[in-house]
Amino acid sequence: MSGIFEVRWHGRGGQGVVTASRILAVAAFNEGFVGVQSIPWIGAERRGAQIEAYNRISRTPILLHSQVYAPDAVIVVDPSIISEDNNAVVRGLKSGGFLVINTARSNIISSLRVPEGCSVYLVDATSICLELDLQVAGLEVLAMPMLGAFAKATSLVSLKSLEESITSSFEAELAKKNVDAVVKAYESTRKAHLMPEQYVPPVPPSKPIRIPEIHHWTDLPPVPVSTPSKGSIGNTGDWRTRKPVIDKEKCNKCLFCWMYCPEATINIDDSGFPQIDYNYCKGCEVCFNECPRKAISMVVEEK
Amino acid sequence: MLPGNSACQGCGSTLALRWVLKALGKKTVIVNPASCGCVYVGLYPRTAVSVPYIQMAFAAGPAAASGMVGGLEAQGKKDVTVICWAGDGGTADIGVSSLSGSAERNTNYIYFCYDNEAYMNTGTQRSGSTPAGAWTTTTPLGKKESKKDMALIMAAHRVPYVATSCSSYPADLYGKTKKAKLIQGMRYIHILTPCPPGWRFDTGLAVKIGRLAVQSGMWLLYEVENGVFRLSPPSRKILENPEKRVPVKEYIRAQGRFRGMSENEITLLQEMIDSKLEKVAELDGKPLFF
Numbered sequence A: 001m002s003g004i005f006e007v008r009w010h011g012r013g014g015q016g017v018v019t020a021s022r023i024l025a026v027a028a029f030n031e032g033f034v035g036v037q038s039i040p041w042i043g044a045e046r047r048g049a050q051i052e053a054y055n056r057i058s059r060t061p062i063l064l065h066s067q068v069y070a071p072d073a074v075i076v077v078d079p080s081i082i083s084e085d086n087n088a089v090v091r092g093l094k095s096g097g098f099l100v101i102n103t104a105r106s107n108i109i110s111s112l113r114v115p116e117g118c119s120v121y122l123v124d125a126t127s128i129c130l131e132l133d134l135q136v137a138g139l140e141v142l143a144m145p146m147l148g149a150f151a152k153a154t155s156l157v158s159l160k161s162l163e164e165s166i167t168s169s170f171e172a173e174l175a176k177k178n179v180d181a182v183v184k185a186y187e188s189t190r191k192a193h194l195m196p197e198q199y200v201p202p203v204p205p206s207k208p209i210r211i212p213e214i215h216h217w218t219d220l221p222p223v224p225v226s227t228p229s230k231g232s233i234g235n236t237g238d239w240r241t242r243k244p245v246i247d248k249e250k251c252n253k254c255l256f257c258w259m260y261c262p263e264a265t266i267n268i269d270d271s272g273f274p275q276i277d278y279n280y281c282k283g284c285e286v287c288f289n290e291c292p293r294k295a296i297s298m299v300v301e302e303k
Numbered sequence B: 001m002l003p004g005n006s007a008c009q010g011c012g013s014t015l016a017l018r019w020v021l022k023a024l025g026k027k028t029v030i031v032n033p034a035s036c037g038c039v040y041v042g043l044y045p046r047t048a049v050s051v052p053y054i055q056m057a058f059a060a061g062p063a064a065a066s067g068m069v070g071g072l073e074a075q076g077k078k079d080v081t082v083i084c085w086a087g088d089g090g091t092a093d094i095g096v097s098s099l100s101g102s103a104e105r106n107t108n109y110i111y112f113c114y115d116n117e118a119y120m121n122t123g124t125q126r127s128g129s130t131p132a133g134a135w136t137t138t139t140p141l142g143k144k145e146s147k148k149d150m151a152l153i154m155a156a157h158r159v160p161y162v163a164t165s166c167s168s169y170p171a172d173l174y175g176k177t178k179k180a181k182l183i184q185g186m187r188y189i190h191i192l193t194p195c196p197p198g199w200r201f202d203t204g205l206a207v208k209i210g211r212l213a214v215q216s217g218m219w220l221l222y223e224v225e226n227g228v229f230r231l232s233p234p235s236r237k238i239l240e241n242p243e244k245r246v247p248v249k250e251y252i253r254a255q256g257r258f259r260g261m262s263e264n265e266i267t268l269l270q271e272m273i274d275s276k277l278e279k280v281a282e283l284d285g286k287p288l289f290f
């Protein structure tokens, strides 16, 4: 490798993206790279919100300190992000680069469009986390297995360096779980074979927004007024890994679930039963815990 | 409150706002200084609330609300409720002078502080409202100072109505908001709203944690109406039936943010709560100030 290798992570708040990016930087340093960076993206870091993080890895010290605009590798921690907007994920990705995706579904693959010469690698990080019970505060730490997949795809860092980096960051038991997840992912990562028409010219990196110059109040833009809408941030149902299912046999229509739903996503149907709008249910499990009749169960989501 | 907003899973603050808006109805205008609220109501061009909503500079919530009240009065509109929806940082720290000014003028609006006990929008920094012992990114060893009691500070302004509530008690919050709506002048409602990422607990426990706060006596539900202090039923229950009182340890140990608290510190906290409850029992139904 010559020059700077740049990485962009796409995930959602709470999936461990920032932590994994830091672990990658330390692992690369252990591997002998002198210039390493881990950069969190500054924005709303609320759980579930789309976030990015970046890495730079180089044989020589790095003097550049910006976000990454033209990555050599893109890691997609949450598959719903790429199904929502393919171009947002591959924007700026160099031809000949790497795209590493967490997915269990092969239908995501057929709709992919990637810059010419890119290699696409797949791993089912969600199942690995579920299997190893790798969770923090009820959310699967999907970004951790992605480190293993990245190592397999790029051969830039070894499993050994990743392991050292992980054990220096977590307590013994948690470290072991994380290492297991990384190893499992490394072993199960496979290369995807795309059709020729799926290779497209590179998507240009996003340009910085230009703010118009204002000399007089008439130059000001009109006051922005938003429209009330469901899904103001998108289909938040995509954030779920488990979905609540109501058993109508057990439900006695007390509507506690409706009352306590922080998302206002439980409605009452014509016969008085609670009804969950899965487009927006984020899977917080409050209804599951509050149902006095235990009529709600959490079912692992097929993604 | 519309679904599909950008709040975290299990956010107590959106649960509270949902019930506040149900109680206030459509003719409501919200002013919201910088906080999680500004983010979870959505980004232009879409919003998750179906009433007019103004995002305001961090320190200026009450000032903006005062301006709205003045503007509506000048237009002769009497049936619109103006509220300020602010976080605990916006209330107890940076917004406190503007808030105090509006209380002193008895401006005709309702101020809601949703209290997640830290600056959550920016990733959990301590606020004046963070309780002693809690971890935040700026108190890595646990906060040394105790929580600022904003509800009592507001009661000392002698405004007509002050109440505390909690997002885990929607009926309590709904009732108090309905009542506040009928009162003229400055009204202040302080709502404890558990925050899963900031308090470090599983999202599904969001309602349970708030309930433990009240059942342990760590958080009291009460009203101060025209200066008279009155406990609300959930808090009166634990006073009248000490066997229903939950040891505060259960509340503390259910959250990661208190992980650094020793058994000794928890025993001390329990003693403080016990003596607080004794004093509160004497005050119930009586004027709070001379």
Ligand SMILES: Cc1ncc(C[n+]2csc(CCOP(=O)(O)OP(=O)(O)O)c2C)c(N)n1
Residues within 6 Å of the ligand: B034, B035, B036, B037, B057, B058, B059, B086, B087, B088, B089, B090, B091, B116, B118, B119, B120, B121, B122, B127
């Ligand atoms: C003057 C100023 N300083 C700092 C900020 C950055 N900021 C935005 S929201 C926020 C935290 C708000 O905390 P709080 O009022 O408790 O509401 P929460 O986010 O916890 O809901 C901060 C520090 C700002 N917007 N304006």
Ligand code: SF4
Residues within 6 Å of the ligand: A046, A047, B006, B007, B008, B009, B010, B011, B012, B013, B014, B036, B040, B116, B120, B121, B194, B195, B196, B197, B198
């Ligand atoms: S950080 Fe806490 S208060 Fe803010 S949106 Fe998330 S859960 Fe709600």
Ligand SMILES: [Mg+2]
Residues within 6 Å of the ligand: B087, B088, B089, B114, B115, B116, B117, B118, B119, B120, B127
């Ligand atoms: Mg706060």
